[in-house]
Amino acid sequence: MSESAELTGPRTRIPSEGVAETAASERDIGVKVGDNLVEVKNLTVKFGGLLAMDDVSFNIKRGEILGLIGPNGAGKTTCFNAMTGVYKPTSGQVLLEGKLLNGMKQHKITRAGLARTFQNIRLFGEMTALENVVVGLDARHKTSVVGALLRLPRHIREEKSAIERGMALLEFVGIADQAATLSRHLPYGSQRRLEIARALATDPKVLCLDEPAAGFNPAEKEELMQLIRIIRDDGYTVLLIEHDMKLVMGVTDRIVVLEFGKKIADNIPSVIREDPKVVSAYLGEPEDDFA
Ligand SMILES: Nc1ncnc2c1ncn2[C@@H]1O[C@H](COP(=O)(O)OP(=O)(O)OP(=O)(O)O)[C@@H](O)[C@H]1O
Numbered sequence: 001m002s003e004s005a006e007l008t009g010p011r012t013r014i015p016s017e018g019v020a021e022t023a024a025s026e027r028d029i030g031v032k033v034g035d036n037l038v039e040v041k042n043l044t045v046k047f048g049g050l051l052a053m054d055d056v057s058f059n060i061k062r063g064e065i066l067g068l069i070g071p072n073g074a075g076k077t078t079c080f081n082a083m084t085g086v087y088k089p090t091s092g093q094v095l096l097e098g099k100l101l102n103g104m105k106q107h108k109i110t111r112a113g114l115a116r117t118f119q120n121i122r123l124f125g126e127m128t129a130l131e132n133v134v135v136g137l138d139a140r141h142k143t144s145v146v147g148a149l150l151r152l153p154r155h156i157r158e159e160k161s162a163i164e165r166g167m168a169l170l171e172f173v174g175i176a177d178q179a180a181t182l183s184r185h186l187p188y189g190s191q192r193r194l195e196i197a198r199a200l201a202t203d204p205k206v207l208c209l210d211e212p213a214a215g216f217n218p219a220e221k222e223e224l225m226q227l228i229r230i231i232r233d234d235g236y237t238v239l240l241i242e243h244d245m246k247l248v249m250g251v252t253d254r255i256v257v258l259e260f261g262k263k264i265a266d267n268i269p270s271v272i273r274e275d276p277k278v279v280s281a282y283l284g285e286p287e288d289d290f291a
Contacts, residue, residue, distance in 0.1 A: 031098075036061055038096055040060075041057050043083075044089060045089055054075075058266055061254075062237050063235065064238075065252045066239050067240050067248040068240065075261040078261075084114055088102075097113075101114065110204075116208035121191050128181060130180065132198050137165055166179075173194070175197070195212070196231075229251060253268070255267065255269055264281060
């Protein structure tokens, strides 16, 4: 579905309760809140002669929302891709809880605890919203294939709990009433929320969101940011790519700024806003992107 598709999704119902108990009760994170959960060290990505990321280092602390911002082509998505195994970094390291992720396949990185959404939505179009989420939960099942084929009690228990947890996640992101709809038939806004639910289903230690509000109007963006704050308040750690500087200022605890593949700033939002290097990087960008 194209990003210009109809924006007729339901308004996000801001949940009154968190999601941690129902959907992510098994998270076991070996790092204290406030300590470095992810370390990106000297990450460099080259595409032929183009240096898309140039020796970038930053940390993500457990429990924070870290914004990754920068003008068009700054290297934000490349950074996500290098962290989550889509691209192999030319050099440098990515560590989660002190363990090296370089060289691991994408699904292993997801299993290790780094879940992501994509700038261009990637759902299973022929599956319902609920099935899309249950696929994420399935990755954590403990029964064997034989156990599943023989429908052993443990498998049946896990299947039931996956459906309940999947529904809880859909409820959390505000689209439970569309659980039985094929994801390709969902309105654009609901597809974006479903992507977040599916990523949460993998029980992530870090949730990486690549422009989750792309194509939203200002009111929808604000609702989504509120949802992301609730996710953080529920104990998750979030890495958020966002092009719109105004938006990112209101939701993040800290911001890393990239320009032409290099890190040019790393600080709290109020300092970033006044940083002359950041202001000049955004010169020439649409006014809406910087405020
Ligand atoms: N697969 C690729 N092959 C070649 N060049 C690429 C590839 N992916 C990204 N690039 C280039 O790397 C640079 C960084 O791109 P990237 O998509 O990471 O930027 P971005 O900050 O995410 O931009 P945007 O805000 O427009 O999404 C750009 O010059 C882009 O053209």
